[in-house]
Amino acid sequence: MNANAQTRPSAAPARPAFGTVLVDQMSVANFRDGRWSDAEIKPTGPIEIHPAAHVLHYASTCFEGFKAYRRADGGVHVFRMDKHIERMRQSARQLVLPEPDTAQLAQMVIDVIDRCRDQVPDAPGALYLRPLLFGTLANIGAASIPASEACLIVLASPVWDYFSGGMKPLRIYVEDQANRTAAHLGMVKTGGNYAAAMGPTLAARKAYNVDQVLFCPDGSVQETGAANFLLIRDKHIVTRSLDSTFLHGVTRDSLLTMARDMGFKVEERVFDVAEMFDWVKNGEAALSGTAAVLAGIGTLVHRNGEHKVGTGEIGPITQKLRAALVAIQNGQAEDRYGWTRKV
Numbered sequence: 001m002n003a004n005a006q007t008r009p010s011a012a013p014a015r016p017a018f019g020t021v022l023v024d025q026m027s028v029a030n031f032r033d034g035r036w037s038d039a040e041i042k043p044t045g046p047i048e049i050h051p052a053a054h055v056l057h058y059a060s061t062c063f064e065g066f067k068a069y070r071r072a073d074g075g076v077h078v079f080r081m082d083k084h085i086e087r088m089r090q091s092a093r094q095l096v097l098p099e100p101d102t103a104q105l106a107q108m109v110i111d112v113i114d115r116c117r118d119q120v121p122d123a124p125g126a127l128y129l130r131p132l133l134f135g136t137l138a139n140i141g142a143a144s145i146p147a148s149e150a151c152l153i154v155l156a157s158p159v160w161d162y163f164s165g166g167m168k169p170l171r172i173y174v175e176d177q178a179n180r181t182a183a184h185l186g187m188v189k190t191g192g193n194y195a196a197a198m199g200p201t202l203a204a205r206k207a208y209n210v211d212q213v214l215f216c217p218d219g220s221v222q223e224t225g226a227a228n229f230l231l232i233r234d235k236h237i238v239t240r241s242l243d244s245t246f247l248h249g250v251t252r253d254s255l256l257t258m259a260r261d262m263g264f265k266v267e268e269r270v271f272d273v274a275e276m277f278d279w280v281k282n283g284e285a286a287l288s289g290t291a292a293v294l295a296g297i298g299t300l301v302h303r304n305g306e307h308k309v310g311t312g313e314i315g316p317i318t319q320k321l322r323a324a325l326v327a328i329q330n331g332q333a334e335d336r337y338g339w340t341r342k343v
């Protein structure tokens, strides 16, 4: 199958791969002379970009990813859009890119949803929203000059159940030497971080037949290429404390907040590979993120051998926490946190 995204005007064929189908309209704004232009709705398709554009040389780009859900009554609700916009502004600041205006970006998202309301899939599908910011300043001598011109685009993609083949316990390779990315940029959602993780991830897939790589530079557990990592046992969760080395997941924050309210002891702290291997002898381990919510890990693969996580199946507490968050996202449980917004 062609891995390029296609636009699609109406109802989807059965379950295309995540991100390969886009709705046919997008919202675009440009930053020039110190201000953002009004946003415009345009057909989703190729854009013109100068070959000297800052992003093409100096990787000045960041993005976000979050979802809007269709509920049983037909209403469409976005999940924690404000938190994602805040994170995008933080990414832009770290990359010295013009910061998107919070209200304008929220309106661009809502405008795109409005144009494709009929294409928001029913649960367990959702509309995945992808704001994208990149430096357009045409200057190939700008390695240490920030992009004073930039483009902001909001794309949307109908996505179907991430676990359409049934939920399977993940096999994860534990990389205890290499870094996922530069330590000060781990918390920034920038393309370069994904490019940096790509090589080690593909190599581990080939060598060990794993789904993802858990990066643990110098033995300190961080995260995978696209999800945060949690250890779970009884009413106890351990996950890395927030620092600049990894992405501060909105799903992670949501799960920890809910777990605390459910009476869990939640420890956010640094921990190492040895402690993780010990924990999983009779505990659970899972990955959190927008795409999969909370995905159970069955096996941790290390260069010195394999470690089964609990029974090797998805743990019962992982499933319970996942179901509790999905219920809020889909409106089946009360949203006492104000995380969902009808649009």
Ligand SMILES: Cc1ncc(COP(=O)(O)O)c(C=O)c1O
Pocket: 065, 223, 224, 225, 226, 227, 228, 247, 248, 249, 250, 251, 252, 288, 289, 290, 291
């Ligand atoms: C590197 C990385 N870590 C963690 C996450 C999970 O973040 P969130 O829960 O905000 O989707 C993502 C997904 O966006 C990611 O790309």
